[in-house]
Amino acid sequence: MTTFAPDSILVFLETTLGGEPAKSTAELLGAAAGIGTPVAVIAAEAEHLEALAAHAAKAGAHSVLSAQVDSVVLTAPLADVLQQAYELVQPQAVLLAHSLTSREVAARFAVRHKLALSVDALGVQRDEQGVIASHSIYGGAFATTSAPTFGAPVITVRVGSIEERAQAQELALTALDVAAGDSAEITVQDVSSVQADSARPELRTATKVVSGGRGLGSAEQFELVYQLADALEAGVGASRAAVDAGFIEHAAQVGQTGVAVSPQLYVALGISGAIQHKAGMQTAKTIVAINKDSDAPIFEIADFGIVGDVFKIVPQVISALEARKAQ
Ligand SMILES: Cc1cc2nc3c(=O)[nH]c(=O)nc-3n(C[C@H](O)[C@H](O)[C@H](O)COP(=O)(O)OP(=O)(O)OC[C@H]3O[C@@H](n4cnc5c(N)ncnc54)[C@H](O)[C@@H]3O)c2cc1C
Structure with a gap:
């Protein structure tokens, strides 16, 4: 059985509808590498998992946990995957992007596990008690840090705020088999993407x-x-x-x-x-x-x-x- 470092930081890596890694991948793994051992968790459609796992290792994940989901549109199954990865790894913190999808996954997961949720962090550090997150609040009038009083913090990190990058790693992959959760069953019947009318960056x-x-x-x-x-x-x-x-x-x-x-x-x-x-x-x-x-x-x-x-x-x-x- 795979063992995970005691200072593991679990990083939930989001995937685009087309099965590409989200832009936040490298910076989340970079942030995790600064405070511990990055362990990536990926939930995606089967045909994309291999390429996504390879990309995560290249971006600095020491281990990659991957699980197949029917669609990346619904967040409850993504939270199911994160939950199983968390139970396996027992990390010291969980990092996600502060994007629409990952915010929802973070909230669902934190509620289920009764863990502290820190949102819109601009950075993560360690103090003598564990992982803490830094934030800019009240319209940027104050710089603050947040820390949980118990358990591993679940932290969403503002996209674009982390400059550090992790060193590439050899791929060490663990496949997760996640049973469908007990959340109300929804079936995605159709996903149509809106074509951007310009080549400008999002x-x-x-x-x-x-x-x-x-x-x-x-x-x-x-x-x-x-x-x-x-x-x-x-x-x-x-x-x-x-x-x-x-x-x-x-x-x-x-x-x-x-x-x-x-x-x-x-x-x-x-x-x-x-x-x-x-x-x-x-x-x-x-x-x-x-x-x-x-x-x-x-x-x-x-x-x-x-x-x-x-x-x-x-x-x-x-x-x-x-x-x-x-x-
Ligand atoms: C609850 C709440 C939430 C809000 N949320 C947001 C928000 O999310 N985002 C946001 O942006 N605002 C928000 N606002 C509004 C905010 O308070 C300001 O009214 C708004 O940001 C002003 O926009 P502006 O700078 O374009 O316009 P103005 O304040 O009118 O400024 C226009 C500027 O253009 C300059 N200017 C004019 N002509 C020229 C020219 N030819 N060349 C160079 N400079 C020129 C002027 O000198 C002026 O400084 C919110 C307000 C409230 C109350």
């Missing part, structure tokens, strides 16, 4: 994001945000004011009541920097702001700020980027 997982605010003035003029995003190969975000004004769909809203992102680069165009907006982007590694008001609060957190009119500056930035690409 906002939540993009390493670069360009966001536009009310300062763009209209939906037509918001085109400038897309142009800069395309020049940078970035995802597109927006402030709530831009969404409310109909410049862009709600899915692009960054902030307290929108998406929280942690990209390498965040460019804010015509965004004042209200606390509710900052809550969703201030953990970005490098923040660039262009705003014609030198007192705009966005400049308080910007690494680089340009005071000026976006309609004059952004076209120059795009030309400079294109000239550099042509070199």
